[in-house]
Amino acid sequence: MAEVLVTGGAGFIGSHLVDALVEKGDGVRVVDALLPQVHPARPSYLNPKAQYRFGDIRDKAVLAESLQDVETIYHLAAAVGVGQSMYQIGHYVDVNTAGTAALLQVLADGSHSVKRLVVASSMSIYGEGAYDCPTCGRVHPSVRSPEQMSAGRWEMTCPNCSAEVRPVPTPEDKPVRPTSIYAITKRDQEEMSLVTGKAYGIPTVALRFFNVYGPRQALSNPYTGVCAIFQSRIQHGARPLVFEDGLQTRDFISVQDIVQGLRLAGERTAADYHALNLGTGQATSILAISELLARLYGKEVQPQVSHQFRAGDIRHCVADVRLAKERLGFRPSVSLEEGLRDFIEWSRSSPSQDRSGEAFRELADRGLVGGTR
Numbered sequence: 001m002a003e004v005l006v007t008g009g010a011g012f013i014g015s016h017l018v019d020a021l022v023e024k025g026d027g028v029r030v031v032d033a034l035l036p037q038v039h040p041a042r043p044s045y046l047n048p049k050a051q052y053r054f055g056d057i058r059d060k061a062v063l064a065e066s067l068q069d070v071e072t073i074y075h076l077a078a079a080v081g082v083g084q085s086m087y088q089i090g091h092y093v094d095v096n097t098a099g100t101a102a103l104l105q106v107l108a109d110g111s112h113s114v115k116r117l118v119v120a121s122s123m124s125i126y127g128e129g130a131y132d133c134p135t136c137g138r139v140h141p142s143v144r145s146p147e148q149m150s151a152g153r154w155e156m157t158c159p160n161c162s163a164e165v166r167p168v169p170t171p172e173d174k175p176v177r178p179t180s181i182y183a184i185t186k187r188d189q190e191e192m193s194l195v196t197g198k199a200y201g202i203p204t205v206a207l208r209f210f211n212v213y214g215p216r217q218a219l220s221n222p223y224t225g226v227c228a229i230f231q232s233r234i235q236h237g238a239r240p241l242v243f244e245d246g247l248q249t250r251d252f253i254s255v256q257d258i259v260q261g262l263r264l265a266g267e268r269t270a271a272d273y274h275a276l277n278l279g280t281g282q283a284t285s286i287l288a289i290s291e292l293l294a295r296l297y298g299k300e301v302q303p304q305v306s307h308q309f310r311a312g313d314i315r316h317c318v319a320d321v322r323l324a325k326e327r328l329g330f331r332p333s334v335s336l337e338e339g340l341r342d343f344i345e346w347s348r349s350s351p352s353q354d355r356s357g358e359a360f361r362e363l364a365d366r367g368l369v370g371g372t373r
Contacts, residue, residue: 008077081223085182096185127177129317169320210279214255215346246287279319
């Protein structure tokens, strides 16, 4: 029986991974800070067969105790919230970057039995996704200017000839251009882990999660994923607030498929010292997500398309998952409608507060929202 540590293992993704590892027969330890924004109370779903240490991974004593005899680490602990990271800069850098540095320092010091590290990265590190220009071929535009978005010109244009470009699946070799503090810290986590793992001979894999949804997502956290934010609005009979024209696209992947990718990265060696996308390869507009959630919830709620925008928002980003398929045998199997049905069924018995207005005001008060409502 392998001893495994999951940092952030009481969270949305981490708790599902813990369940899968326990079922597999591993001895599972969890370190989680139980941040009140994510966990107003101790979660009821915690697996009783895992060992829990509720503390901060920046605490050397917590790390030293938790790492005894551990062979594999799944490092998922992080502060999550793109918008919030733009005005809680010190907190996000401290938790994500310094927290990862503390973990890696223990590995560098050598008093451990760790043989593998899997770290959760994020699609947010790309900034905009990849695009094809009819004249210039593959291009990588930078973030749109406030002037462009204020004029309602939402789609991306070629940085070379200014023609409108077509989004295509984003491969791992696309240059990374983070557009938020959160994204910068996820890039830090990924790069520090891969560099340290390579230097000390600890096989390391970074997995770039795309837009994850599913049961146990923090419904009352207004900085969580868009599916949870929309669900909380719909559950309370309020219209989901959709930025821009709603036709921006993302790659939505079920937490069950993410767990599949995590387990494969912990077991197979072909992806060692690489970063891989975990997504479905399917583009879905934000507007379509809001409408599908309302239909599945049985609510006559129409989205509110605001034509406003947030600083750093990207237009399109969808995963090219060929590398994960080739190196890990990763095969996403949960359809969007099937996964959202499971999410809705779970959410009906999970009370939530709609705090999206609070989050919007925080951004607006700091000048991080543009356009007219």
